[in-house]
Amino acid sequence: MKAMILAAGKGERMRPLTLHTPKPLVPVAGVPLIEYHLRALARAGFTEVVINHAWLGQQIEEHLGDGAQLSLSIRYSAEGEPLETGGGIYKALPLLGDAPFALINGDIWTEYDFSRLPASLSGLAHLVLVDNPGHHGTGDFRLQAGQVKDADAVSPTLTYSGIAVLHPELFDGCQAGAFKLAPLFRQAMAKGLVSGEHFTGQWVDVGTLERLAEVERLLAERR
Template sequence: MKAMILAAGKGERMRPLTLTTPKPLVRAGGVPLIEYHLRALAAAGFTEIVINHAWLGQQIEDYLGDGSRYGVSIQYSPEGEPLETGGGIFRALPLLGDEAFVVVNGDIWTDYDFNALRRPIAGLAHLVLADNPAHHPAGDFVLVDGQVRDGQPDAKTLTYSGIAVLHPTLFEGCTAGAFKLAPLFRKAMAAGQVSGEHLGGHWVDVGTYERLAEADTLIEASR
């Protein structure tokens, strides 16, 4: 099974830091965010990694190289302009093959065990959902008996963590260009094709300096 790390975002809410450093190379606990993912994926047995990039992307390639020092092989999918999450994955599909693959946002920090995703999925997607953080109290989706559904009145929602297993068929009918991933998820949910699980460990969406500090604290506490 291959894995893809999404690393094309600009990180505008973390300027001026991200004016000169791509967001996935921002350090938490002294280590670039994307490096935690590479180490965790390698520990879980993933050896073929695809990374997309746009803003300051050459820095990512220069830092990570071919991945050999992490025990993995990295292929890059450069984007002239950001293609949003859906468009970025769609562009990289030729590198990912015909089987289901793991995808993880490059700007999160988590102690999630990626080994849990090394199994077949029955539908088009399997999403890892986290407890709603303070900055996103409304959440995204509902998890019922292992199936992910769109929000329902009075139902307990969870937040999409940016970790998933996707099947290439999810992108059937899509065309090149920028597009979001959420509408594809919702279409697949309506057809009962999205399973899910609740992330029980630590997870931080590192989108601001405050959340970067939160990740720093959790990392230091785990050492």
């Protein structure tokens, strides 16, 4: 199974660090954020990775190269204009092939073991959900008997972790350009085509300087 890392965001909430450095290359305990994902993917047995980029993306290519130093083969999907999450994945589909692929948001840090991801799907997507963090208390979706459903007014919710397995058919009918991924999830959920799991280990959405400091603290505790 191939993997795709989403790395096209500008990281505006992490300025000034991201004024001259793309967010995936911001160091966390001395290691660029994206390298934690790449090393974890290699440990889990992945060999082929696609990375999309836009803001200062050439720096990502120059730093990681073809991935050989990490025992990976890395290919890049460069975006000349912001394509949102869905549009960025759609543009990269020719590099990902016809089989399900793992998807990882580049701006998270986690101890999730990517070898746990299912290599095949009975539907169109499998989402890894986490407990709602303080900055996103309302959550995104609910998990019911292994199926991910849209949130309702009464059921407990969980937050989408930014880790998933997607089937390319999820994007059937889409067109090139900028669009979000969440509406595609919800359309598939309505048809019962999205499975899920609840991960309770360490996970941080590294979207602000404060959360970057939180990851630094967690890594220091591990050392």
